[in-house]
Amino acid sequence: MQFLLPKPPNIKDYFLSLNPPKKLIFVITVFSFVISGSFLALSVSKAFFSSASGGIVKEITSPTDFFRRASRSSVPKESQPTSGEAKTVPSPINGVLYTPTEAADWQSRRPLAITVNNHVMARPQTGLSQADVVYEAVAEGGITRFLAVFQSQVPEVTGAVRSARVHFADFAKENDAWLGHWGGWKNGGPADVYDHMRQVYVSSVDAMDSVHDISSAFFRDYSSQNLPLEHTAFAKPKEIYNLAYKFYPDQPREYQQVGRSWVFKGDASDSQKADSQTISFNFWDLPDFKVVWTYDKATNTYKRSQGGKPSTDKLTDEQLAAKDVIVLFMDETSLNDGKGHLLYKVVGQGNGKAFIDGKETAIKWSRPSLNDRTRFLVSMGTGANASQTDLELNRGQIWIEVLPTGTVVAVQ
16 A cells, blocks of 8 residues: 655645734744744754763752852853943952952951861861961971961852861951851960950851851751761852841941051062972971962962862862962960960061962061051062062962971972
8 A cells, every 4th residue: 555645735835824923823833832942953953062072961959069060160260241331440368359249249248167077087178279378387296277368359159168266367357358157166265266366356156156046057967987086077169148137237337458468479480480399398297188289380379288188178179279379487385275276476476488479488587466467578689778668479279288387388
């Protein structure tokens, strides 16, 4: 038996035979099919090219997954084009240039400093790659802790979060930052961080606050099995900001410059950069806390390792990298209070080292009072012509390593 296909209709004749209302319906129907087909073709094309390049299009199943994927873009946030504006506005914290539109975002908020856990079991940390400045110093027993200062970028989650210490409050002070933390010593004496914050006017948002509801800003993550409770604490910085606005309605929300600002420059030319450089040191004598910074000439950054492993951000899985590594030698004092508490001499002056563009520079640090920002000074000239000038930092993330006076720093 022979099967005959029906003769295709003449679309033009059919359209002309319709009355005006039906013609309108016909046009709308055809237009809808065309648009739907375009979107379908775009989706198929995207999936095809992703597979061809080795990528896999996955469903986003959680906010964490979304931010991890978004942050893996090969173009850094500050380098992405924004309506053709020139990047002319420097961050007051680390000098990175932003367009006026981008800057309008962070100009409306003060910095936020958060104490971050650096115990081996708390690694890798979350959100450190988005900090403008990171301080590292011993909390107790040779175990270091971080103070991450955020302003130009604010991660969705940061952690693990730990308790505050007096010297971390002092570092927050020089950045005019609110301090986010999970408790702290409050039983009197020089290590009482709450009493100290009241004296030096550092306002904090504390996860151990028994008066206010802080549940919107802090949480515990129990997804890792057999992890001690002190390593499960995390913060939502944007919510800490909201609580700070609520707790301190009379305080300025905008950044207030503290003392003299740091001085910034552009990256050195390739001919002025070193080919390689490795910096290593330990705070006390614990192998898990030995730090190694390895200079990468291609990116003009220092990549961080600690305890023999690359330091990464859990948010991006990428190795932490700093534009500037500043080592400050400060007098460390044990209070012998049975709790291992320490104090650091953060006011006054001392020696230090700066590592920028693959090169080492001897510096002096100076901070006349807690109301001042620490200055990094370079000696110029000799004899009667000797003078000191502010160190020029590269624009980008700055790591400040606070080491006990006398600590050896090996440079290769």
